[in-house]
Amino acid sequence: MAYCDRKLANHGLWLLPVAVLLAGCGSGGSGNDDSAATQAQGTTDGTVELAGAAMKGVIQQGLVTANRLIADKDGHYAPQRQSTKPVLTAEDGSYQLQLRGKSDGWALVQLQADANTRMICDVMPQCDQPGADPVAFGQPLALNSDFILSGAGDLANETVHLTPLTHLAVSLAERSTDGLSPEALSTAYTTVEDWFGLNAGALSLAPPDLTRLDELSNVSADAMQVAIANAAFLALVNDNPQWQGISDVLADMTAQVSETGQLSMTGDGTNVALADLLSAAAVQASELQATVDSSVINQKLVVVEHRNVQHFATIDDLYQDSDTDAGDTTSDSGDTGSSGGSTGDAVPANAALLSWTAPLTRVNGESLAMGEIAGFEVVYGTSAENLDQSLAIGDASVDELLVEELGEGTWYFAMRTLDTDGNRSELSEVVYKQI
Template sequence: MLPAVVLLSGCGLDIAGSDDTSAQSSATAEPTVQIAGAAMKGVIQQGLVVANRLIADKDGYHAPQRQAAKPALTADDGSYEWQLRGKAEGWALVELTADGGTRMICDVVPQCDQAGGEPVAFGQTMPLDSNFSLLGAGDLRLETVNLTPLTHLAVTLAERSGDGLSPVAISSAYTRVENWFGLPAGALRLTPPDLTNLDAMTGVSADAIQVAVANAAFLALVNDNVQWDSISDVLGDVTSQVSSTGQISITGDGTNVALADLVSAAALQSSELQNVVDSSVISQRLAVVQHRNVQRFKTIADVNEESDTSVADSGETTDENTGGDETAGTDSGSTPDSSTDTGTDTSTDTNTGSEEQVAGNTEPDTSGDVTSGGDTSSDTTTDETIADTGTDTNTETSEPVTETTPEETVPANAALLSWTAPLTRENGESLAMGEIAGFEVVYGTSAETLDQSLAIGDASVDELLVDELAEGTWYFAIRTLDTDGNRSSLSEVVYKQI
């Protein structure tokens, strides 16, 4: 099992790092820490990258400590490296700008339109204007900070905090942006793959592809939309909204970029990309991404029907919904927080009949209260299961209530899991979403040996795709982690035959 600490990193940035990676530039020089990552929207080549530590002043306001240094250039694959003076501790802000030599690979199918220029074919390079920039931030103990339109929005959002770019503000902003686009927890720390070269990377996950497609949507909006001449225009509009209001308009007003526009463009791109890849594995994962974006678009539409002035500030409208559009049509099972049956501990406490299923397969005989199918929809919202945190404290967290939904086509070697966050602790006290730090999904080829795990540092996430599973029977369970570091015991084990 992973230690609880890996689930406490807001925005999905695992906080389990090491200072051992700091290097000495010379025998007498101060230590340095290397920051690395990739600039992807598609791949950005010869972009100018600068990194600065985020330092708090006497009032606790965090801002970058500017240092005079020559920018590093991104490589042909978008990667960069930066040596930052000092130890591998604290957080840093990384910024990319463009000049006359900067190029970006068009990752929009079939082409990328340019104002006043010929369209650029998918997979070919195109220039970037001098107004283009990307921001990203992260914990130096991880030493990896990727730069994408989504991380740019997250940093812009974090800058609104009264504490400036504090670790808490950045973590919260990363999580919030993930929720806007219906991305899995921690998605913004994933390095997006090059969408123009997917056949060469069959090991890439559906989650990483979803992040790349969401970033491609910003450039896709330039096509056939006369109000956007470049991706800089699109980014400028969205960041202006976020900077001003802390939100993105759901449907827009005919002038501004809307979240619905971006999600719709992402759904279309994931569909179009299926026609340009040869790998059946990648095609299946793109189908999963397309489905997720379609469901996210439906959720946005549902929210907008409730209020014409609604804005997208999180995914909570569906994350706690047991049967909403966000999870409709997905394979149910175990996922973060209760990602696999919310049973093991629940069966010994006040289990009221939680239900859980993995991709249409029934659970093992040991999970007596688990059903093998059907959509429990909102009927499960009243069911509460309670779990022991496995600690000596009195702050045990209850296991989440899972829901089952109709089977959806997902890769044959994957399990799509969904669940509902717990509402109470073992002692009967209520458990607020703000008290849940995240979840840990554990799995393996034996119910007794769940030797693999996935951490989710976001309480609002209620779905997880576990892919690249070898043939055989796979078993899953989940535990909840609260903000005090207490962990629930594992849920009942569920399984899927691959």
């Protein structure tokens, strides 16, 4: 992690550890007993359209199949034997298929690569290939035939996306005594979101093509964070000769989850570490800022960078020199509302503890949901008229920040709210602390 540490340190950030809910993937058989047959019989009429995208970058010409998840008489869920006819992902990674039966229950969707499958390099500045020339950012590279992605979802939603993160979630859910039950899958998706510092429901968002961000007008910071987390899997190949390709990295992480329900937090010299993925994601978010012209997209990339920086710092601080694992366990327009701040006193003499409450409305009176808040920016300095230092907080759930290593004198602080569309509120009232 030394390279990433240096990269992150160059941004001059104070990193505040925040509370992280770290939670923690086997296979199932076919449901061909009476209970399974009864459920299957109830879904023989009509078809349900199932769609989504396969993204790690964009995966083109990958073979996609889907199976209903059916419970046997003991309540153990597994894929139904009869699957859909494979369809190929399009040039943008999307797929569409039809599954016989009604739009109820859950389905397991899987992608298998073959000799014709290609993936767009989504790593800046290039994707290294052992024994071959590097592939430039935005260009296609071949995938091994052992590359597989899985995802699962409620057929009522008719959308299932396939990414390395959803693949980990399915592997985690398979460890459940109930197999791939709706409850096990929902819990596993939430757990993987927690591992990577993602907001709830982020794995259900369509990840954008990181090589074409300027062409996207409505992409959220949450969706970009998912895409950049997936890009980090391949970024590790560039920095570590141990991994021959994305398949190796994904297989290592899947094995960790399948065998133990856990991920290595800071690494053991053998396995992929969650902290390495987070720091690689922060670096990628930083590098991508130089590839876009849109100021709105750029601001969202800043938010994603700082989310990963903070989450990385939390893990690094809490688990350094430890082998502890992660265990089982938007608005369209308008300015963001401003939020107040205050300084705390029960802190070191050369530090200030700021706390605040997230705003509930915008300055124009419209309501502001937590899901629309991308984070906050704290500005401070030795003059109320010249707040020339700043810290970004890319997590709407954070409500305090410890600013350390302040010199003697009076320090002044204010903050603003950032929303998921890149809007920034006016500064809050200025507060101060004497050091």
